Amino acid sequence: MHQVPYTKEVIKAALEELINTNPVTPGAVRVLPAGTKIRGISVQDGLATVDFSRDVLRANVGASGEELGIQSIINTVTEFPGVQKVSFLVEGTVDQEAKNWWGHVGLYSQPFARDVAKVYEPAxxxxxxxxxxxxxxxxxxxxxxxxxxxxxxxxxxxxxxxxxxxxxxxxxxxxxxxxxxxxxxxxxxxxxxxxxxxxxxxxxxxxxxxxxxxxxxxx
Incomplete structure (x- = not known):
């Protein structure tokens, strides 16, 4: 469990923990690139849209790592009440570079739904x-x-x-x-x-x- 200072921007704070801190769960690894910024988050009709800085595209991982990275964001955001699905933006848009994401899975199936089966779950x-x-x-x-x-x-x-x-x-x-x-x-x-x-x-x-x-x- 991570503890963060009190803030009204709780979803943003949770995602910044994914980016900036090491996991406390044994066996888990940090997959989002250091230096990534959360430019904004909006929630409407159960859909959360997260806008990242372009730094998020700098990861160098395989297909499984990319899927884990995407799903870790989705599962974090959908922990919060009123959020059922998640979409990503990069610098306010989804251009071809953003669609490719880290070069394997990509953002072609947005919006994404929660799926805990795709993340590491310790005993x-x-x-x-x-x-x-x-x-x-x-x-x-x-x-x-x-x-x-x-x-x-x-x-x-x-x-x-x-x-x-x-x-x-x-x-x-x-x-x-x-x-x-x-x-x-x-x-x-x-x-x-x-x-x-x-x-x-x-x-x-x-x-x-x-x-x-x-x-x-x-x-």
């Missing part, structure tokens, strides 16, 4: 805590998971590696489905400090910790 996806968040007991670990028998495990460690708390929770559904989970961790500390939350699932074959997500926190 464990955390929404709380955020990286470097100041937490208190009980610490609620929240997210969604697609894991064996829906069982998600977590622990809180201090900066020396000492375990302060651990537990497990059952997500709303197990693999191949995805379900939400909430896992409270109760702990005691005597002074401010830093540590990390580790969230994972255990292999039924050998007990190995799988798809571990590590989030730094403070208290």
């Amino acid at each position: 464990i996806w955390l929404t709380s805590p955020a990286p470097d968040q100041v937490v208190a007991s009980p610490l609620e670990v929240r997210g969604s998971a697609r894991v064996f028998e829906a069982t998600v495990s977590a622990r809180l460690l201090d900066d020396s590696g000492k375990e302060l708390a651990s537990g497990f929770a059952t997500a709303a559904q197990g693999a191949p489905g995805r379900g939400d989970f909430v896992l409270p961790l109760k702990y005691q500390v005597n002074s401010p400090g830093k540590g990390k939350v580790e969230v994972y699932w255990k292999s039924p074959k050998d007990g190995k910790e799988m798809d571990k997500v590590v989030i730094p926190v403070a208290w």
Whole structure:
């Protein structure tokens, strides 16, 4: 989960996060070219039109990377209420260079609809805590998971590696489905400090910790 300063231009802020920050989700990569600017966004009758600077066309990726880049924009924008489809402009228009986009998929099928099947989806996806968040007991670990028998495990460690708390929770559904989970961790500390939350699932074959997500926190 990314945190951004308060703004009324929430869609623009979300897209700027895609452009300017590294993903917090393990395995995800940044695909939009650095330096890309959002010139404007309009929403009418469920269609969001995003106007990019021409810098957006400078990516050098393959066909799969292009599809991922386009879909990551669409899925981000359609997270917001009232948006069902998305169209792109480049410097206020869609000329031939813009239609070609990054040279493979292109913008020939605009407007685009949401499709989460075309983006990387980790086994464990955390929404709380955020990286470097100041937490208190009980610490609620929240997210969604697609894991064996829906069982998600977590622990809180201090900066020396000492375990302060651990537990497990059952997500709303197990693999191949995805379900939400909430896992409270109760702990005691005597002074401010830093540590990390580790969230994972255990292999039924050998007990190995799988798809571990590590989030730094403070208290």
